[in-house]
Amino acid sequence: MANLLDYLDWRGDLTLKQSPFNEVDNLILAELSFVDFNGIVPGPGEGPAVVLEEAAKRYLEQFPAGERIDMGVLVPDEIPDMLRKMAQLPRFRSMRLGCFVDRLDADNAQQFAAVAVETGDGAVYCSFRGTDDTLAGWKEDFHMSYVSEIPAQKLAVEYLETVARQYPRRKLRLGGHSKGGNLAVWSGVFCRAAVQKRIQAVWSNDGPGFHDDILVLPQYRRLADRITTIVPKSSVVGMLLEHGEDYVVVDSREQGLMQHDGFSWQVLGTGFVHLREITRQGRRTDLTLRTWLRELSPEQRERFVEGLFQVLTASGASTLTDLKEDWLKSAGAMVRAMKDLDKETRDALVDAVGLLVRSNVKVLLEDWQQESQKKRREQKKRENG
Structure with missing residues (x-):
């Protein structure tokens, strides 16, 4: 069974001009925001974006050659390998990374990180990090069940507005995995109308949904046909709360809750292996x-x-x-x-x-x-x- 790393081997030699941006590229860039680019990729307004090949080199040289890079309990350890491959391939190596933000406030249960990727086809992909290894980040996620807006959602809107100002003439793509997918949708819904018009696509990769009152808002309805929610066949996280848009179901090599790992999703050609619906037990x-x-x-x-x-x-x-x-x-x-x-x-x-x-x-x-x-x-x- 093939996954994101196999996709890089298959398609990495093709530029976006030869093979347009697709749903697998989206998940790869969503996973990229889990990399700690502090001191490597500049923050908003702090300088020119860094070529991905150079950013990868500087990040990886912090670790002894051949050493396993521990990403934490739930963050996929394949991410450094993914970055290493991306840096060697024509499809990704010339992309530029900028506007890196990484904020953690344990006292106030706030965890937010994001990076903007100039993809080279005239668009910028805003990659919102999902929940990382921190208990503060997980507590913030649980707050979604009873709080109208968590701190990370507010920061996501501010971040998108900042990126839109820094790239005033670019089309925007938004995406993230897990909580990052929720943040991508939230920022797209609550940004200014002028920014929302520039949004080409939004991807929520097994991200939780929203309370009902969000789904009836006019700004949500204006964006809904540009939102793609992708969930594995026995999704739990991605089915939490409500989704106003249809969702795409994909196959996974894992079982149960472990299907949340995006590296377990099955790839065929330029897309994931799609299924008709989630499993019966997933629905239950x-x-x-x-x-x-x-x-x-x-x-x-x-x-x-x-x-x-x-x-x-x-x-x-x-x-x-x-x-x-x-x-x-x-x-x-x-x-x-x-x-x-x-x-x-x-x-x-x-x-x-x-x-x-x-x-x-x-x-x-x-x-x-x-x-x-x-x-x-x-x-x-x-x-x-």
């Missing part, structure tokens, strides 16, 4: 999560989120990697923190964890069953000649 998981959320008032959701992150940070951890590396210490501190929560919040946490575990197990079982059936059909075809 979506319905179960929505029902559970609807049963909680905004105040209950807030208490749930505060309780959850009180438990997660009880050991002093600030990232998921911290939790993983000192699991015994973290587990003990989290158990003690659970005891300090009020009964309603503690019960809600237990219910939520149980719900996710049961849903993921069911998704895994269905995926394995479908894969087994597929292999049996292929075997019969071979046997029948």
